[in-house]
Amino acid sequence: AQKITQTQPGMFVQEKEAVTLDCTYDTSDQSYGLFWYKQPSSGEMIFLIYQGSYDEQNATEGRYSLNFQKARKSANLVISASQLGDSAMYFCAMPATPLGAGSYQLTFGKGTKLSVIP
Amino acid sequence: GAVVSQHPSWVICKSGTSVKIECRSLDFQATTMFWYRQFPKQSLMLMATSNEGSKATYEQGVEKDKFLINHASLTLSTLTVTSAHPEDSSFYICSARELAATTFYEQYFGPGTRLTVT
Numbered sequence: 564a565q566k567i568t569q570t571q572p573g574m575f576v577q578e579k580e581a582v583t584l585d586c587t588y589d590t591s592d593q594s595y596g597l598f599w600y601k602q603p604s605s606g607e608m609i610f611l612i613y614q615g616s617y618d619e620q621n622a623t624e625g626r627y628s629l630n631f632q633k634a635r636k637s638a639n640l641v642i643s644a645s646q647l648g649d650s651a652m653y654f655c656a657m658p659a660t661p662l663g664a665g666s667y668q669l670t671f672g673k674g675t676k677l678s679v680i681p
Numbered sequence: 682g683a684v685v686s687q688h689p690s691w692v693i694c695k696s697g698t699s700v701k702i703e704c705r706s707l708d709f710q711a712t713t714m715f716w717y718r719q720f721p722k723q724s725l726m727l728m729a730t731s732n733e734g735s736k737a738t739y740e741q742g743v744e745k746d747k748f749l750i751n752h753a754s755l756t757l758s759t760l761t762v763t764s765a766h767p768e769d770s771s772f773y774i775c776s777a778r779e780l781a782a783t784t785f786y787e788q789y790f791g792p793g794t795r796l797t798v799t
Contacts, residue, residue: 600790606772608725608790654724667778667788668715671724 565590565657567672575678576645583630584640584675586655592616595657597638598669599629602652611653614638642677650679683709685777687791694765694798702760702794704775710755711777715788716748719772731758755780765798772796 566589576582588597595616601609614622614629622629630639642649652674659668684707694700704714713732717725729750730738737750747769749761758777762769772795778788 606774606793606795608774608776608793610790659727667713668727668730669725669776669788670727673724 565592565595565659565670567655567657567670569655569672569675571675572673573676573678575680576642576649578647578679578681579644581641581643582645582677584642584653584655584677585637586639586672587635587637588655588657589636590657597629597631598656599627599638599640600654600656600671601649602654602674604651608654612640645679647679647681650677652676683777683779683787683789685711685775685789685791687773687775687794689794690792691795692797694796696766696798697764699761699763700765700796702762702773702775702796704758704760704777704791706756706777706779706789709777710780711758712755712780713778714752714758715776715778716750716758716760717774717776719774719793721772725774728760762796765796767798770796770798 568587597614599611612622612624612627614631621631626643628641654674655672656669659670686705688703716728718728719725727740728743731750731752733752733755739745752758772793774793776788776790
């Protein structure tokens with residue numbers, strides 16, 4: 564079974580600075596993917612970024628980038644130039660079954676609460 | 682972009698009554714929908730996988746007779762919490778996978794339904 568670990572319950576960052584949110588995972592699958600989602604206080608899950616285990620380059624989406632270190636089984640999210648609107652819960656997730664198995668359920672980490680300070 | 686709605690967004694009910702939560706894909710057809718539950722300050726936990734026209738698959742520990750799931754069409758899945766009790770109070774989130782999806786990460790979350798049982 565897949566396991567996602569987010570060891571930072573809460574993080575603070577100064578506005579306009581960069582912050583790294585940690586995520587480590589455990590899987591025996593050869594082909595897998597990692598997701599990051601943002602959940603503001605309103606509750607909706609906002610997809611931020613995805614990286615497949617077979618991707619050579621680290622994924623980047625605007626101010627979000629994924630520092631993917633396969634050997635360490637880590638997939639840290641880097642947010643550059645933090646904004647007040649980035650204050651939210653951030654969840655790392657991965658498919659519960661191997662890619663190509665036909666199931667798409669996600670296993671989530673416990674989340675990190677990011678607070679951006681003006 | 683693909684939009685998933687949930688109705689109601691919040692509901693308060695008395696202990697012993699049943700509550701139905703709807704999950705709709707507004708601009709796409711969804712063969713598969715997932716139901717997650719999130720307790721306060723916790724992560725999302727998958728409850729069940731719902732496939733159009735077939736019985737839902739429940740995760741271990743989730744009572745199928747208590748949480749009735751129906752996926753009668755390609756755009757609608759419903760979760761009915763039967764004989765609700767205060768411990769069922771939670772945030773229920775659905776996600777939907779597009780029929781025409783070609784990538785793994787093409788699944789979209791609804792805004793969630795907050796259930797409070799008094």
